[in-house]
Amino acid sequence: MSAPKRPPLPAILLANDLLDGEVVFWTGSAWSPLPGDALVARDDEAAAQLEQAAQAGLAAQKVVDAYLVDVAVDAAGVATPRHYREKIKTEGPTTRRDLGKQAGLYNIAPAGN
Amino acid sequence: MYRYDEFDARFVRERVAQFRAQVARRLDGSLTEDEFKPLRLKNGVYLQLHAYMLRIAVPYGTLSSRQLRQLALIGEKFDRGYGHFTTRTNMQFNWPRLRDVPEILDLLADVEMHCIQTSGNCIRNVTADHFAGIAANEVEDPRPTAELVRQWSSLHPEFDYLPRKFKIAVTGDARDRAVVKAHDIGLRILRSKDGEVGYEVMVGGGLGRTPMIAKTIRDFLPKKDLLAYLEAILRVYNLEGRRDNKYKARVKILVHEIGAEEFARQVEEEFAKLDGPSIAADAQEVARIAAYFAPPAYETLPARSLAFEAAKNENRAFATWASVNLFPHRVPGYAAATISLKAIGEAPGDITSDQMRAVADLAERYSFDEMRITHAQNVVLPYVKKDDLFAVWEGLVAAGLATANAGLITDIIACPGLDFCSLATARSIPIAQALAHRFGDEKRQLDIGELNIKISGCINACGHHHVGHIGILGLEKSGQESYQITLGGDATETAAIGERLGPGLAADDVPDAIERIVNVYLARRTSGETFIEAVRRLGLEPFKTAFQEKTHAAA
Amino acid sequence: MPLLDRTGLRDDIWVRSEDGASGAEHVIVGFAYLDAALAGNGRGRKIGVAIANDVKASALEPYLEQVELISIAFPNYGDGRGFSIAKQLRALGFKGVLRAHGPLIADQFAYALDCGFDEIDLPDSVALRQPIEQWLAMAGTISHTYQRGYGAQNILDARRAARTTV
Numbered sequence: 001m002s003a004p005k006r007p008p009l010p011a012i013l014l015a016n017d018l019l020d021g022e023v024v025f026w027t028g029s030a031w032s033p034l035p036g037d038a039l040v041a042r043d044d045e046a047a048a049q050l051e052q053a054a055q056a057g058l059a060a061q062k063v064v065d066a067y068l069v070d071v072a073v074d075a076a077g078v079a080t081p082r083h084y085r086e087k088i089k090t091e092g093p094t095t096r097r098d099l100g101k102q103a104g105l106y107n108i109a110p111a112g113n
Numbered sequence: 114m115y116r117y118d119e120f121d122a123r124f125v126r127e128r129v130a131q132f133r134a135q136v137a138r139r140l141d142g143s144l145t146e147d148e149f150k151p152l153r154l155k156n157g158v159y160l161q162l163h164a165y166m167l168r169i170a171v172p173y174g175t176l177s178s179r180q181l182r183q184l185a186l187i188g189e190k191f192d193r194g195y196g197h198f199t200t201r202t203n204m205q206f207n208w209p210r211l212r213d214v215p216e217i218l219d220l221l222a223d224v225e226m227h228c229i230q231t232s233g234n235c236i237r238n239v240t241a242d243h244f245a246g247i248a249a250n251e252v253e254d255p256r257p258t259a260e261l262v263r264q265w266s267s268l269h270p271e272f273d274y275l276p277r278k279f280k281i282a283v284t285g286d287a288r289d290r291a292v293v294k295a296h297d298i299g300l301r302i303l304r305s306k307d308g309e310v311g312y313e314v315m316v317g318g319g320l321g322r323t324p325m326i327a328k329t330i331r332d333f334l335p336k337k338d339l340l341a342y343l344e345a346i347l348r349v350y351n352l353e354g355r356r357d358n359k360y361k362a363r364v365k366i367l368v369h370e371i372g373a374e375e376f377a378r379q380v381e382e383e384f385a386k387l388d389g390p391s392i393a394a395d396a397q398e399v400a401r402i403a404a405y406f407a408p409p410a411y412e413t414l415p416a417r418s419l420a421f422e423a424a425k426n427e428n429r430a431f432a433t434w435a436s437v438n439l440f441p442h443r444v445p446g447y448a449a450a451t452i453s454l455k456a457i458g459e460a461p462g463d464i465t466s467d468q469m470r471a472v473a474d475l476a477e478r479y480s481f482d483e484m485r486i487t488h489a490q491n492v493v494l495p496y497v498k499k500d501d502l503f504a505v506w507e508g509l510v511a512a513g514l515a516t517a518n519a520g521l522i523t524d525i526i527a528c529p530g531l532d533f534c535s536l537a538t539a540r541s542i543p544i545a546q547a548l549a550h551r552f553g554d555e556k557r558q559l560d561i562g563e564l565n566i567k568i569s570g571c572i573n574a575c576g577h578h579h580v581g582h583i584g585i586l587g588l589e590k591s592g593q594e595s596y597q598i599t600l601g602g603d604a605t606e607t608a609a610i611g612e613r614l615g616p617g618l619a620a621d622d623v624p625d626a627i628e629r630i631v632n633v634y635l636a637r638r639t640s641g642e643t644f645i646e647a648v649r650r651l652g653l654e655p656f657k658t659a660f661q662e663k664t665h666a667a668a
Numbered sequence: 669m670p671l672l673d674r675t676g677l678r679d680d681i682w683v684r685s686e687d688g689a690s691g692a693e694h695v696i697v698g699f700a701y702l703d704a705a706l707a708g709n710g711r712g713r714k715i716g717v718a719i720a721n722d723v724k725a726s727a728l729e730p731y732l733e734q735v736e737l738i739s740i741a742f743p744n745y746g747d748g749r750g751f752s753i754a755k756q757l758r759a760l761g762f763k764g765v766l767r768a769h770g771p772l773i774a775d776q777f778a779y780a781l782d783c784g785f786d787e788i789d790l791p792d793s794v795a796l797r798q799p800i801e802q803w804l805a806m807a808g809t810i811s812h813t814y815q816r817g818y819g820a821q822n823i824l825d826a827r828r829a830a831r832t833t834v
Contacts, residue, residue: 019140020210021165061139064146065160065535083592085531088540089162093532095460095542099193099208100163107164107210120812120823131809135775143797148773151746234746264814264823270782271755271818274748351752352724386759392816394824397831 006047007070012038012079013050014090015057015066022107023089024063026053031063033106035090040071040079114175114483115260115405117225125222128229128268132156133215155235155273157203157228158214162535167206167214168231169221173241173259173283174202174486178473181484183224185469191217196469198454198462200526200577201238201280202486203231207533229267234275234362236266236347240282242291243487246408247495249443253302253310255283255291257403258339261394265340272347276354277362279347280319287606292488294318294327294608295580297364298346303333311335316346316376317368320574324610325365330377336399338384341392345384349376409481409496414446418499431506433555434517439502446499450480451519452492452509457553460542461527462490471512479505488577489526489565491519522564522631523549526577530570530587531594537570539587539594544568544623551624552631561631564644565604580604582645583627584611596623600630600656601648612653614660629659670795673787674807677800680789682716682737696739699723706734718769721749725756732762739789742770751783755818758784774798774806781807782819 013026017033024031025038032038041047047068054066069086071079081087092100099105117125132152139149153159157168169184184204188196191213192206199205209217221227231238239262241255242248262281266272272279282293285302293299299315312334318327334342350364353371368376394402425432440449452472454462464472472492476484479501480494487493497505509515518524525548528534530541545568552558567581571588578584584599595617602611618626631644633655638647648656671680683692688705696716697705705715716737719728728738738757740750754766768780769789780788788803812821 016160016164019212021160021163021208023163058146061142084594085162085537088531092163093542094540095532095546105193107208118827120826124810124812124814124823127810131775131806134805134809138798138802143802144773144775145797148745152775267814268810269815270779270813271751271815272748273779274746274751274776348752348755352749356747356749394816395828398824398827401827 007068009047010040010042010073011047011068011070012040013054013068015063017108018061018064020107026050033108034110038079040073125227129218129222151233155230155233157231161533164208165211167209169204169228170231170238171202171204171486172263173239173256174243176484178477178482180224180226181469181473183220185466187217187220188466195463195465198486198490200488200575202240202488203238234277235273236279239263240291242284242286243485243493244290244440244449247442247449248286251286252304253285254406255285255302256406259283260402272351275351276356289606292604295320299327305333317365319363319365320579322360322572324579326608328373330373337393338389341387341389342384344392345380348383349379411444416445421499421502424503431503434506434515437517438519448497448499450494450497450505452514453516453518454491455518455524456516457549458546461525461545468512468514475505475508520563521558522552522561523558525566527568528570528575536573538589539570541568541570541576541587544585547624548627562643579610590617594620598626600653614657626660630656633659670790671787672800672803674781725753729760732760737765737767739767739769742768742772745772754784774802777803777807
């Protein structure tokens, strides 16, 4: 797969876990199922580091479909994808608020749980 | 229904072991993701938006109670307690983990099920009329043919790396309920002038980016020639189908580009070279398969059931359900009952594990242990005694499955859309839900009568929007969801592709727009005229005008 | 490039030489040079031909008695045209060696053999990840398939045999 084009910044890196399918976010040192753990890249250097993390995650057979997503960061520092597709991917189905991350349901338990 | 023999059972077990090894080889790096992806797809495993998805084949839509109970168990143990029936009559689970899939496949094999070729560029799950064996005018039950084709197409050495996916449907009735003309190959069983049973062979139908209605390339194919003829078609397609552009790779494009006549000529030329008897299943094998589809042990009953008539008189809700959801049965005293998976406000085609068990129990008790899944994402109990219909209905009421809307405006076909699907460009389910709420009033639905709304969340058209009387296609326009409305599609033997009414609408504006279209029909219909008949008589203009008033109002 | 068949890895006695200029005993020439190579073959060299997968089997029909090997290109493993060409060449009566040339994967080995191929000429990039053991294991995972006329073991004939022995 060729590397997708870098989106506008700020951006986060997300992917799906290879074995469990869960949407996971790059924290700077690990992959976490919690969107709030995502490291936000605000400049090209940070974005390049995310891209490196994506390549490393793919090469290590850890994740699949890794790519950067542009986000809006609110006053409290919470990053939300700008595009509706990635927002749904990050939260869960809009028609089933009882499913997915929005309901606290994960195929990979968040660290510390 | 068909039961596995030792060979079928071994074949499916070996395929499970093969997939288990493929997952292991993906994890150890033997297979790259690019190599693994088609392999997992050919076994029904997608990577969707939130998780992996597993698509389980329900060949020609026929299921036993034991099988449905196993699906209920899988839904609970490995998923989120529900499943989703698709327009190819398959079942999808939206939340399985890849690491669990081999175990799920073993559970499926336990009940003679599998996920083989439910995706990928190969011959997909074969579909058939959901009223097979029931409809009065049927020439022959299409399912023995479908089963023969299922076996023949499974792990076909030559045709597992086709240019693109390949779908086959079979109908045994001139009245087409299997959308055969929207398939890569549509087979219609018919009788020749001398009484011989064979097939009309249609090729090159399909929806997606470039919708096409299939063309007939053989008016009559003797039954014994079926597999050789399919081999010839697939060989021509495998060699000549375009591989330079994914969107032009379906056989419909080849048929369109070289013309149906030239395509037929190439197929006939290849077919003439083949030694038919060395390819065909022998007569005993054909008979062996057909025997599984022999009619169940019907009782001799009067055509009219007093118990049924009395129950209708006493219970208005039951009477309404019976007037909408029953299909006439060829055997006196019986009916086929459609269980709608379109309760107002629910996702079309979704069914919980508890509901699966309730349906399985009803089928076991009242329908010779058999169910049919329809391309309209509903379930049919095919062999219910009229005397038992009230008890069935009460069971459905208890399970929340007694919605009386089969074939009506709220019996909406919808793909999962962007709420689940990684290919989608817009959501489908919320549109279906909004429309169901808008038109959910029972009296109003009955007044509108037969009307098929079909919704797809992207151009791939899993929701069959092109052949909906009203079709809705969700796209992305400037970072927003936008919905195109088409009118006049038809999924039956008079198949037609709907035409666009105008520019795309925002999600919130869709119910008003559909209501305007429906109101034109209500105002202008003649006595007894259905929606699609009125559209054909009136043409698009009056509907377009009403629709465009809406778009102007919204602008 | 490793060469393998249903018994394992083997030495490749054939030399690829598009225009046939190589002096090797066993030479695989391009289809465009086949006539010339056959015409000028006074020395009794063994001639094979390499074809792209858009060459029609019928175009090779005049040569089937004269070439010892036909190598069919698989530009990528998802492009299954080579399977049909192999099947057609066998149906036309070709008795020589059929070679699949390109990045197939081990999971396709059984299909290739069933369609009439004898051997796979595999790029190192695939062979490094998928050693011969995987190829041999994958070739045998499905013991019987449903199609008659492909490979040895098929379910329809096995059923027929079971019927006649009862």
